Amino acid sequence: MASCNSLFKEEPEKEPIARVGDSYLYKDDVANLIPQGLKGRDSAAFVVNYINNWASKELLLDKSKINIPEEQLQEFNRLVDNYRTDLYTRAYLEALVQQSSDTSVTKEELQGFYNNEKENFRLSEKLVQLRFVALPLQFLDKDIVETKLKSFKAEDKNYLDSIAVQFKKLHFNDSIWVSASRLIEEIPPLTSQNEEKYLKNSQFFELQDSIGVYLGRVSNVLDINDTAPLSYVTPDIKQIIINRRRLSQIKKIETEIIDEAIKKNEFEIYGKD
Known part of the structure; x- marks a missing residue:
């Protein structure tokens, strides 16, 4: 046994x-x-x-x-309890929201939000549409590249693409808006002091430093306080919409939890008329 x-x-x-x-x-x-x-x-x-x-x-x-005085200890204990509660509830809500989260945003949603909030999308710095290349100092066919970059017909682009391996840098997509600060990073001879001279509508510029020659053709410029184009602020708008959607979902979950608790008689408020 x-x-x-x-x-x-x-x-x-x-x-x-x-x-x-x-x-x-x-x-x-x-x-x-x-x-x-x-x-x-x-x-x-x-x-x-x-x-x-x-x-x-x-x-x-x-x-x-x-x-430590007793009243201060009580306050600390209250803060600790609140923090613990926030940690648990936040983790639980995030898990529930993740299960039903929808991160897709339609073009109609983006456009609608943009139209309603345009005043909140004023530019804090200049935006530029352009194409540019950075050439080595010893590059022999600079004049040809300049001509092709200005004209930029289909055959010009094909030619530039064919010799692109010889460029130090290139940017041919002039439908994309680029901030002036980003261009100053990419084109060292361009500075905040001389950008007004070179970053103008329909401007062609040639700049040089100790390591290369920079050729650029500006097609469009938006200045500070202009309304930012939708394409430029789309990532921000998408994130705002998703965040609002998430907050709405959290509020819905909190409401449903209270309603369910009331139905099951797990929650009641005393002293109500």
Whole structure:
């Protein structure tokens, strides 16, 4: 017949490695924190350091509970409880929203939002549509590239594409809006002091520094306080729409949870007329 000990096995007690007052630090807790690869003296040093840090915090915590005024302790406990509640509820809501989240935004939604919020999309810096190339200083056919870049018919683009490996940089898509600050990064001789001279509608520019020659053909410019084009702010609008959708979903979940709790008699407010 089996003994009582074999029938009713008790869970093995955790092995403590340090104590401060009534608080214990257990071997298993520290073992899981030791970085992989630490062995021998390094591992032991890590454990000793962790124990000392733990003890220091526990001792300071005990002292604080004795020396901090009671009303302040109550306020701290309230803040801790609120923080814990926020962590749990936020994680739960995020999980629910992820399950039903829709990150697709139609062109109609983008256009509608843009039309209604145009005043909020004023530019804080100049935008430019252009095409440009950066050539090595020793490049021989600069004049041909300049002519092709200005004309930019289908055959011109084909020619430039065919020799593109010889360029240090290139940007041929002049339907894309680029900020002046980005261009200043890409074209070192272009600066905030001289951009007004070179970044103008229908302007062709040639700039040079110690490492190359930069040829550019500006097709369009939008200045500070102009309304940003939809194509430029589309990523921002999309994110705003998704965020609003998410907040709406969270509000809906919170409302449904309360309604369900009321129906199940799990939630009621006392003293209502």
